[in-house]
Amino acid sequence: MTDIADRQKLSYIAAQAADARLNVELETEGMTLNIGPQHPATHGTLRIIVRLDGEQVIWAEPSAGYMHRGYEKLTEVRTFPQVTALVNRIDWLGSFANEVPFILAAEKLMEIEAPPRAQHIRTILFELSRIANVSLFLGDLGVQLGAVTPVFMAFRDREHVLNLIESVTGGRFHPNFDRIGGLKDDLPAGFITECKQVMKKLRNFCDEMEDLLFGNEIFQSRLRGIGVIPAEVAKQYGLSGANLRASGVDWDLRRDQSLPLAYDKVEWKVWTHPDGDSFARCWIRLQETREATKIVDQLLDTMPAGPVMAKVPRIIKVPEGEAWVSTENPLGEMGYYVVSKGDLGPFRVKIRSASFNNVSIVPWVLRGVYVPDVISILASLYFILGDIDR
Amino acid sequence: MVVPLSDDTLALPGDALREGVVSALREALGAQLLDSLIKPNDDVWVRVSAEAWQQAGRVLRDTVGCDYFCFLSGLDWLPSPFGKGEDDPTAPAPERSTEIVPKIEPGYAGGSTRFQVFARVTNLAKHFGVTIKADVPDDSFAVDSWVSVYAGANWHERECHEMFGIGFAGHPDLRNMYLPTDFEGHPLRKDFPLLARMVKPWPGIADVEPLPGGDDDGEGEA
Numbered sequence: 001m002t003d004i005a006d007r008q009k010l011s012y013i014a015a016q017a018a019d020a021r022l023n024v025e026l027e028t029e030g031m032t033l034n035i036g037p038q039h040p041a042t043h044g045t046l047r048i049i050v051r052l053d054g055e056q057v058i059w060a061e062p063s064a065g066y067m068h069r070g071y072e073k074l075t076e077v078r079t080f081p082q083v084t085a086l087v088n089r090i091d092w093l094g095s096f097a098n099e100v101p102f103i104l105a106a107e108k109l110m111e112i113e114a115p116p117r118a119q120h121i122r123t124i125l126f127e128l129s130r131i132a133n134v135s136l137f138l139g140d141l142g143v144q145l146g147a148v149t150p151v152f153m154a155f156r157d158r159e160h161v162l163n164l165i166e167s168v169t170g171g172r173f174h175p176n177f178d179r180i181g182g183l184k185d186d187l188p189a190g191f192i193t194e195c196k197q198v199m200k201k202l203r204n205f206c207d208e209m210e211d212l213l214f215g216n217e218i219f220q221s222r223l224r225g226i227g228v229i230p231a232e233v234a235k236q237y238g239l240s241g242a243n244l245r246a247s248g249v250d251w252d253l254r255r256d257q258s259l260p261l262a263y264d265k266v267e268w269k270v271w272t273h274p275d276g277d278s279f280a281r282c283w284i285r286l287q288e289t290r291e292a293t294k295i296v297d298q299l300l301d302t303m304p305a306g307p308v309m310a311k312v313p314r315i316i317k318v319p320e321g322e323a324w325v326s327t328e329n330p331l332g333e334m335g336y337y338v339v340s341k342g343d344l345g346p347f348r349v350k351i352r353s354a355s356f357n358n359v360s361i362v363p364w365v366l367r368g369v370y371v372p373d374v375i376s377i378l379a380s381l382y383f384i385l386g387d388i389d390r
Numbered sequence: 391m392v393v394p395l396s397d398d399t400l401a402l403p404g405d406a407l408r409e410g411v412v413s414a415l416r417e418a419l420g421a422q423l424l425d426s427l428i429k430p431n432d433d434v435w436v437r438v439s440a441e442a443w444q445q446a447g448r449v450l451r452d453t454v455g456c457d458y459f460c461f462l463s464g465l466d467w468l469p470s471p472f473g474k475g476e477d478d479p480t481a482p483a484p485e486r487s488t489e490i491v492p493k494i495e496p497g498y499a500g501g502s503t504r505f506q507v508f509a510r511v512t513n514l515a516k517h518f519g520v521t522i523k524a525d526v527p528d529d530s531f532a533v534d535s536w537v538s539v540y541a542g543a544n545w546h547e548r549e550c551h552e553m554f555g556i557g558f559a560g561h562p563d564l565r566n567m568y569l570p571t572d573f574e575g576h577p578l579r580k581d582f583p584l585l586a587r588m589v590k591p592w593p594g595i596a597d598v599e600p601l602p603g604g605d606d607d608g609e610g611e612a
Contacts, residue, residue, distance in 0.1 A: 009562055065568035072553075073577055076470070077587055108432075235514065237542035238459040251458075251514045322498045324433060324510065324521060326460075337510070337521075339465070339497055352461040352510075360545040389568065 011367050015051055015059035030058065035374065037066050046359070046385055050366065050374065057374060060366035062359055068389040075349040080106050080180060080316050083346065087336075088174040090353055091387040093136060094129035094330040096165065099178040102349075104259060105325040105338040106180050109318045113260050118182040118308040123262040124195075124299050125168065125177070126327070127292040131202055132161040133330035134289045137382050138209050141282055144379040145222050150213055157205040160198045167191060180316055182309035192300050199293040206290050214283060223279035227365050227377035230276060237364070238357035241332025242288060243381060245272045246280035253328035261327075266298040278373075278380035285382070317344055331355055331387055355387035408434040411454055411520055418449040424525075425500045435521045437499040443507070443524040444534035444560075451539055456511035456520055459540035462547060464554035465506040465523075467496050468580040503528050505556060509536065509543070532557030553578035 015030075036047040047066065051059040071090065075083050087102055088095045100122060107113060114122065139154020162172045167188050169175035177184050213219050229239065234247040244251060252270040254263045271287040273280035320342040326335025332354030339348040358381050365381075366374055405428055412426045415436055422442035427435040438446040450456045496506070498521075505526040512519040526533055535558035536543035545567065547558040552566045555576040566573065575582050 065566075068568035070577060073584060077584055232457075233541070235458045236540050238461070238540070249514060256517045322435070324519070333460070335460070337461075337463075337508075348465060350461065350463045356545065357459075357461075357542055360542055364541070 011363075012059060033371075037063075046383070046388065048362065048366075048374070048378070050371075052371065055370045057366050057369050057371065060363050060374070062362045064359070064388050066389070067385050069386075071390045072349055072351055075346055077345065079344040080318055080346065083349070084178055085174075085176050087351070088176055089386055090351065090390055091133070091329065091331055091334070091355070091384045092173060093384060094133035095171075095173055096125045096169070096175045096177065097129045097133075097327070097329040098334065099176070100126055100261075101325045101327045101329075101334055102336045102338070103178045103180055104327070105323045105336045106316075106318055107260070108323045108325060109321045109338065109340055110180065110312075110316075111319075112181055112310055112312065114182045115307050115310055116262075116304045117186075117306045118310075119260055120262045120299055120303055121168075121183055121187060121308065122178065124296055125165065125175070126261070127296050127299075128161055128165055130292045130330040131289055131296075132158050132165070134285050134292075135161070135202065135205060137285055138213070138282075138289070141379050142213055144375050145219060147213065147216075147219070150209060153205060153208060153212075157201055160201055164191070164195055164198055167194070179309065179312075181312035182307070186308050192303070195300055196297060199297050202293050203290060206286060206293075209286060214286065220279065222372075222376050223277065223282060223380065225275075225277050225279075226373050227278045227369065227380065228276050229361065229365055233361070233364065234276070237361040239332070239361060240354050240357065241328065241330070242281055242284040243332065243358055245270070246284045247276040248272055248274045253326060253333060259325070259327065262299055263295070265302060266295050268295050268298075278377055281380040281382070315344070317342060318346070326352065329354060331382065331384060332358060351390050353387045353390055355383035355385075356390075359383050359388050405430055407516065407518060411518070412436060414454055415446065415449060418453060419446060422446070427499045433519070433521065435499040435523065437501065437506075437523045437525070440524050440527055440533045444536060444539060446522060446524075447509075447511075447536050447539040450511050450520060450522065454513065454520070455515060456513045458512040458514050459542040460510040460512055460519065462507065462509035462536060462543050462550065464526075464550045464556050464578070465497070465508055466504060466554060466578065466580045467501065467506070468504050470580045499523055501525050505531070505554060507533055507550065507556060509546075511540070526556050530557070531555060532559055534558070535560040537561055552576065555579065 031052045033050050033052055034047060035050065047063040049061045049063060050057050071086050074086055078086065083102060084099045087098045090098045135154050135158045139151035142148070142150030165175060166172045168191065169177035229243070229247050231247040231249050234244050234249065250270060250272050255270055268291045271284050271291070273284055318340040320340055322337070322339050324335060324337045326333050333352070334354050335352040337350035337352070338346050341347040362378070362381070365377060369377065408428045411434055412428065416423050419438060419442050422439045423436060424439055425437040501523065503525040506523050507526055508521060508523040510519055510521045524533055533556070535547060537547065538560065547561050548564055548567045550556055551558060551564045552569050553576055558564065
């Protein structure tokens with residue numbers, strides 16, 4: 001196995017050597033370019049410092065921390081039910097998905113399980129957040145590559161999904177709907193019919209995107225063979241979600257672990273791609289949006305009856321212990337390591353967010369690429385700032 | 391010479407597989423493996439000595455086949471000296487004392503020091519993960535870096551360093567990730583006060599007032 005850390009060090013030395021070489025041969029010096037923290041192409045306040053040799057990146061370093069809110073510390077002075085309001089804000093495009101692993105970890109420590117209907121609705125809302133999140137990615141991807149139309153389509157169709165989430169939870173972006181032992185409320189009347197229509201619209205949206213973007217020659221030439229991440233490297237950096245599957249690693253936490261969610265009751269496919277380039281990452285996300293609509297459709301058909309809340313005490317004390325639960329969130333593996341001392345609040349919560357690992361590979365993957373590819377690679381890695389900084 | 395676990399050991403399901411992981415680590419590390427805990431049908435925790443931290447990472451990667459790096463972070467087992475107003479909603483908020491109570495209660499797989507580093511790695515082929523802990527010596531506050539084992543540990547160790555003040559020997563660049571360079575203190579240590587709570591204490595009982603007429607909540611509370 002290659003020692004990547006050494007290669008990282010070597011790349012830094014190479015960057016300095018390149019500087020020296022430039023000085024000697026051309027009497028020019030390398031240029032340092034700041035991308036961000038405020039830049040239209042960086043989805044927020046991620047700053048990337050790149051060192052350029054002409055058009056080529058010789059060294060790149062992301063600088064996170066412009067949005068660090070200290071959630072790990074804040075959880076220590078909250079009670080368990082209060083924590084969901086915090087973790088909602090980690091990945092703000094797929095908020096409901098952030099609540100689920102934390103609630104599951106608390107339920108694991110309390111040794112209770114949500115009723116089947118609650119598990120079904122949880123899974124539906126989880127997949128709806130995935131669709132809302134990833135459809136915006138597909139639109140945004142177009143903007144980053146100079147195509148303006150897809151983003152309007154994405155916002156148009158994401159609106160339907162957000163309306164669905166709002167009709168259930170009352171919140172468009174921050175549902176705060178998941179409770180220890182179940183859900184706050186049942187589905188509203190008419191949700192199932194409405195949801196099926198929206199899923200049909202979203203499948204049309206995916207087809208549109210496939211025609212408009214993925215079949216486009218410019219799009220392909222901007223992404224094919226760019227930013228290749230081999231499977232070995234992806235695993236060492238802990239890449240997850242579509243980024244990992246695009247490198248050919250067949251790993252999906254929805255399928256590969258048993259959690260009290262309804263994924264084992266539906267038929268769906270985990271897509272992988274052998275290439276590991278930017279195109280593969282985007283393509284996997286498109287396919288996953290399609291699969292998510294299929295999952296939601298099947299779950300709507302098999303919705304069990306019954307309560308949506310298990311019997312839990314009014315004042316929730318979580319027994320002493322440690323639990324790790326992670327789920328396959330829109331951005332990748334999102335997990336919580338919860339340490340409880342038997343109090344009302346957690347003793348320590350380690351939040352493992354997907355984007356933190358996904359962005360930590362940036363220095364490795366940007367080395368040697370050309371400036372226009374920097375933007376397309378960052379777009380294809382797909383991160384949410386709140387998910388990096390927490 | 392690295393001998394991978396035989397396929398037979400890892401072909402076993404569930405807890406037998408977790409026992410196989412622990413015995414593989416014991417074989418490779420000997421007495422450096424201090425403790426282990428297997429929760430049936432759940433998960434496996436192991437604790438190694440600080441000296442064997444990096445070697446344990448290598449064993450996990452090469453022998454046990456956990457080549458997927460999940461996360462690395464720190465734990466501070468000191469009980470918070472500032473109390474938590476919401477611990478018992480029926481009691482008034484406790485007096486806030488700044489006196490440090492040196493009583494350490496470690497979690498799963500034990501521990502003898504205030505700080506621990508812990509990490510999680512996953513075997514993607516066999517679908518299991520291992521949580522590994524190590525005591526951080528109280529005098530040096532440092533362990534060996536995992537960057538040469540799992541490249542992804544780089545940022546996690548930087549984060550752990552600024553939040554807990556734990557050093558990682560051999561890390562290429564332990565700059566602050568989130569905090570300003572001249573920030574003093576380590577925010578995730580238990581004796582680092584959360585300023586917002588010091589300025590305005592938690593209202594306590596006002597938040598969890600019982601519902602009117604609700605006397606059905608007696609049975610669930612043990």
